[in-house]
Amino acid sequence: MIAVYGAGGIGCYVGGRLAATGTPVTFVGRPRMAAALAEHGLHLTDYLGADLRVADVPFETTPAGAADADLVLVTVKSAATEGAAAELAGVLKPGAVVVSFQNGVRNGEMLRSRLTEQAVVTGMVPFNVLNRGAGVFHQGTEGALDVQRDAALTPYLEAFERAGLPLAQHDDILPVQWAKLLLNLNNPINALSNLPLRDELSQRAYRRCLAAAQAETLALLDAAGIRPAQLLAVPMHRFPAVLRLPDFLFRRLASKVLAVDPLARTSMWEDLEAGRTTEIDYLNGEVVRLAESLGRTAPVNARLVELIRAAETDRRSWSGPDLLRELS
Numbered sequence: 001m002i003a004v005y006g007a008g009g010i011g012c013y014v015g016g017r018l019a020a021t022g023t024p025v026t027f028v029g030r031p032r033m034a035a036a037l038a039e040h041g042l043h044l045t046d047y048l049g050a051d052l053r054v055a056d057v058p059f060e061t062t063p064a065g066a067a068d069a070d071l072v073l074v075t076v077k078s079a080a081t082e083g084a085a086a087e088l089a090g091v092l093k094p095g096a097v098v099v100s101f102q103n104g105v106r107n108g109e110m111l112r113s114r115l116t117e118q119a120v121v122t123g124m125v126p127f128n129v130l131n132r133g134a135g136v137f138h139q140g141t142e143g144a145l146d147v148q149r150d151a152a153l154t155p156y157l158e159a160f161e162r163a164g165l166p167l168a169q170h171d172d173i174l175p176v177q178w179a180k181l182l183l184n185l186n187n188p189i190n191a192l193s194n195l196p197l198r199d200e201l202s203q204r205a206y207r208r209c210l211a212a213a214q215a216e217t218l219a220l221l222d223a224a225g226i227r228p229a230q231l232l233a234v235p236m237h238r239f240p241a242v243l244r245l246p247d248f249l250f251r252r253l254a255s256k257v258l259a260v261d262p263l264a265r266t267s268m269w270e271d272l273e274a275g276r277t278t279e280i281d282y283l284n285g286e287v288v289r290l291a292e293s294l295g296r297t298a299p300v301n302a303r304l305v306e307l308i309r310a311a312e313t314d315r316r317s318w319s320g321p322d323l324l325r326e327l328s
Ligand SMILES: NC(=O)C1=CN([C@@H]2O[C@H](COP(=O)(O)OP(=O)(O)OC[C@H]3O[C@@H](n4cnc5c(N)ncnc54)[C@H](OP(=O)(O)O)[C@@H]3O)[C@@H](O)[C@H]2O)C=CC1
Pocket: 005, 006, 007, 008, 009, 010, 011, 028, 029, 030, 033, 075, 076, 077, 078, 080, 083, 084, 087, 101, 102, 103, 104, 125, 126, 127, 128, 129, 130, 266, 267, 276, 279
């Protein structure tokens, strides 16, 4: 049995596609999601036209729901990982396999330090999932699920394949995680803009904010000897230059990026909207930590951390030019 631990956008979508294609999955999450799925079931759609339904969704609201799992997909936000790890340590079978499908670069480590009798594998979700409400989850962008290569995953490869979510295995997942983190530097900018991703990225001023945060990070990664993997058509080190292009040129070069669902936003926007602590410490905050470890600073990312911290208690919408001035 597979358990999804943290049934939200990613957990319901990935677990839902597995369940819809014949793999037994139990979802562990909050009572409000349990109620929504009991009423509506799960409805999974994607940008290619997939349309799958699961009528009876096994859902548990306590950690004990994962006790019988052979494979656990951890899909809580990074700030909830420590808590989830402590809960899972109390219930999981020795030898169970645990995959972190989360953003940031330290969730795998956090899980591993508590789950000493289980095999913890680090993964990454490249695509956007929009929670449309009433049990509907939509994958808005492309990309295969990435995982650290690990023999413990062999028994499950076929199930992911059947679900239309094949696992891309990597000998070293860290460069893949850092490449994703470079993209996630947009999460605070998107959340502060209070706009859908497509509208935000269509405006050069916001893109220049992202370019500044990425350029700062790329220089630090270079100093640390970390070469981010290439996730999209353009190598990561060329991203800042592409982002700074005038709108008409960017629209032409990045038509795939702008083809995202017009309603899609980042997971950090969803956190602010729900009044939750965001993942900022694990994204831009990770860049600040990397800078400190190298005896350097990361002023653009540090300022974004501060702005999101402020927005967690007192929200305002930032225009592109205002945000760019603030970061300059
Ligand atoms: N959404 C997206 O498009 C993408 C997200 N990601 C990453 O995937 C990860 C998951 O994100 P996402 O699915 O959006 O997050 P969500 O907040 O939608 O889902 C997580 C769910 O887990 C619940 N939860 C938290 N702690 C526990 C616990 N101890 N036991 C049971 N349930 C718990 C949360 O409840 P509560 O709200 O009460 O805490 C929430 O309902 C993040 O790291 C994110 O950055 C990656 C790619 C794209």
